[in-house]
Amino acid sequence: MKKFFFFVAASLVSATMFAHTLNNPVGADGRYIVRYDCASGQFTANDMVVDETFVFAIDVTGTWLEEWLKGTPTAEGASRGIAVNSWTNYGQTNGDFRRLKQIAGNIWGMTCNFKQVMIEEDASKAVIKDSIVYVSAQIFGFEYTNDNAGAGWWMWADQEIATSQADGSDCLFAFAPYVEGRTSAELYADDFTDGDIYGIEVTGYAAPCLDALQAIDNVEVEKKGAKFIENGMLYIMHNGVKYNALGEMVK
Numbered sequence: 001m002k003k004f005f006f007f008v009a010a011s012l013v014s015a016t017m018f019a020h021t022l023n024n025p026v027g028a029d030g031r032y033i034v035r036y037d038c039a040s041g042q043f044t045a046n047d048m049v050v051d052e053t054f055v056f057a058i059d060v061t062g063t064w065l066e067e068w069l070k071g072t073p074t075a076e077g078a079s080r081g082i083a084v085n086s087w088t089n090y091g092q093t094n095g096d097f098r099r100l101k102q103i104a105g106n107i108w109g110m111t112c113n114f115k116q117v118m119i120e121e122d123a124s125k126a127v128i129k130d131s132i133v134y135v136s137a138q139i140f141g142f143e144y145t146n147d148n149a150g151a152g153w154w155m156w157a158d159q160e161i162a163t164s165q166a167d168g169s170d171c172l173f174a175f176a177p178y179v180e181g182r183t184s185a186e187l188y189a190d191d192f193t194d195g196d197i198y199g200i201e202v203t204g205y206a207a208p209c210l211d212a213l214q215a216i217d218n219v220e221v222e223k224k225g226a227k228f229i230e231n232g233m234l235y236i237m238h239n240g241v242k243y244n245a246l247g248e249m250v251k
Contacts, residue, residue, distance in 0.1 A: 091120020116204025
């Protein structure tokens with residue numbers, strides 16, 4: 001696996017007077033729905049638990065980021081993209097866990113497993129029955145080139161450095177109360193051919209909406225185990241446990 005890392009010097013802002021709103025749908029709890037179903041191209045309920053792999057997505061339609069993405073990059077030869085700085089009520093997430101990839105139009109996202117990217121020792125408290133993990137975040141712009149994954153960073157276009165959340169909510173989104181049995185297998189950004197967009201190896205983090213066959217063909221065999229097709233779907237059997245192509249446990 002590739003082990004190229006880039007570092008960002010930035011301070012964590014956990015709370016501000018303002019909220020940076022998104023165009024995601026809002027759930028019954030008043031927080032954003034961030035789980036994305038790539039097959040249907042729609043957001044779906046945040047019913048995932050913290051150690052379950054899912055596609056996280058944001059919709060920046062109507063926000064300042066929509067226009068900023070269309071602007072001329074500051075760095076020579078760079079392209080513009082979107083990143084996220086996130087933290088939880090059970091600790092921070094890996095500092096390299098930031099870059100999103102365009103899914104379609106103004107929707108950007110990543111395949112992720114929050115338990116695997118949480119770096120605090122007390123993250124184990126998040127996987128206790130009925131525990132709820134609340135995720136706060138800042139959404140911001142960045143620029144990148146083929147040679148520099150962070151050619152421009154923390155680009156706010158004169159906007160407030162604010163947490164990103166629905167009006168009146170206390171965080172970006174919340175996981176479902178924890179239940180055992182949905183733990184997903186470990187994954188890495190560079191397990192997949194398009195992991196190069198990040199230029200880093202981070203556990204629990206990869207490009208969004210991965211093609212199943214492409215993803216599994218590029219996973220180390222010793223990590224995931226045997227592959228097989230059942231009813232037209234690709235699965236992996238590892239230590240007697242059945243997983244789907246995104247590493248989610250299948251009962």
